[in-house]
Amino acid sequence: MKAVRLESVGNISVRNVGIPEPGPDDLLVKVEACGICGTDRHLLHGEFPSTPPVTLGHEFCGIVVEAGSAVRDIAPGARITGDPNISCGRCPQCQAGRVNLCRNLRAIGIHRDGGFAEYVLVPRKQAFEIPLTLDPVHGAFCEPLACCLHGVDLSGIKAGSTVAILGGGVIGLLTVQLARLAGATTVILSTRQATKRRLAEEVGATATVDPSAGDVVEAIAGPVGLVPGGVDVVIECAGVAETVKQSTRLAKAGGTVVILGVLPQGEKVEIEPFDILFRELRVLGSFINPFVHRRAADLVATGAIEIDRMISRRISLDEAPDVISNPAAAGEVKVLVIPSAERVAQQ
Template identity: 60%
Template sequence: MRAVRLRAPERLSVEEVPRPVPGPHDLLVRVEACGICGSDRHMFRGEFPTSKPVTLGHEFSGLVEEAGAAVEGFRIGTRVTGDPNISCGHCADCLAGRPNLCAGLSAIGVHRDGGFAEYVLVPAGQAVALPAGLDPLHGAFCEPVSCCLHAIDVARIAPGASVVILGGGVIGLLMVELALLAGAGMVVLSTRQAPRRALALQLGAHHAVDAGADPVATIAALLPRGADVVFECAGVGETVRQSIAVARRGGTVVLFGVVPEGEEVALAPFELLTKELRLESAWLNPLTHERAAELIAAGALSLDQLITRTIRLDEVPAAIAGAPQFGEIKLVMAG
């Protein structure tokens, strides 16, 4: 079969590899769709730890082609999504309900072969069945939505709260709708690109501000006391600093964007101290993948508006290696 293999930083190509053989507890899934994530670009550049060689792709959905002898509950032909993050299940963090912090965590598409391929191997315990009629492109959103749901859980948005989202990529735009579903009374998104600001407003944001034109001052004019909750979704030092500046006294900041490993950001501890901010981070998708699948199956999110275009398997390496095009939201490989 064909697969997109990362051999070393900036060495990514389509190769012929053996089709995986499912063990007794595995599903062999024929990939129908797999989304390109910002983390894939970080892994390509060597900014995020990953095994090598490895087949990238952790946001996928597809059809069960084979099931291991010990697998129950999945028929051949069932459409599934796979939770890529596999924890040990018995360490202190796993037993405390925090499998995302498991020291033995491994991830499909990061440490083991993923969904940018014709087939992917998924442990049955990581698979979630999807409705037969669900668009497989929507199924590929289960992983990013599940991560966003964890960030929403961490933020603990009170009914009517003001929420600021810094970053207008697919994660920031998903956050607009999820914050509204969580009860936010005002949602403000900040991004440099006008097309993304327009889409944020279409998705329900009350305001969309230009991140290239003093967003801190603009947000302060909209929210003089500051925001109750701020989500940093861009993963750059500038927005990390802005997240502290636009939060109200006693507010909450959730760091969610992936800053490259090893990069440092200068913060002012005095501002954190005197504002008495709750500074949180949200990592991966602990126990939220099934919730995400249910939300997507219910049609609660406007996913079609987030898909910029679909691409073929052989287009994936160039798409990951290249910078996102202006106005681009989400590229999804369609099998």
């Protein structure tokens, strides 16, 4: 089968590899769709820890074609979405229920072979069944939505909250929708790209801000800003130093800041601890998706989340290395790899 392989840092290619054999507790899944994530680009450049050589791709869904001998509750023919993050269940963090902080955490598409391939092995406990009537490309959004859902849970958004979201990529746009579902009445998204600002307003943002047009902090939290004095919750979704620095200045006194975007490992950002102390801000990191994948899958399956407008284009496995090796195109939200296609026309 074809697979997109990270051979080493900076070295990615399509190779022919053997179809994996499922163990007793595994599912062999024919991949229908797998999303390209910013993390894949970090992996290529050595900015996020991984264990190459490895097949990339952690946002996938597909059809079960073979179930291991110990699997009784999912049969071939079922469609599943995979939670790629495999915790050990034994370490102190797992025993405390903090499975996303597992000392032995391993991820499909990062530490073991993932979904940029014709087939992927998924442990049964990581698989969540979704309807066969669902558009299969929608299933590839369950993993990023689950990460956003964990961040929104941590943020404490409730009915009437004011929220600022920094970054107009797929994470920011999904978070806009979740914030509105959680009850936020004001949701402001900041991004430079006009197409993404328009899309944010179409999927639920009450206002958008162009950071290239002036000071974002003044525009949102200044005396004559959209929410004078700052918002209840700031969620950083861009994964860049500039927006992380903005985040604490956008929160009101007593507010909450959630860092959801992924910055390259080792990058530093200046903050003012006195400001955090004096205004008693809660500054939280949100890492992956503990115990929320099922909820995310249900949100996708019920149509509660707008997906189709998030899809920028569909590509083949052969095209994936070039897309991963280059920055996202202007206005691009989510690129999906469709392994069954030799070449998929851009949409």
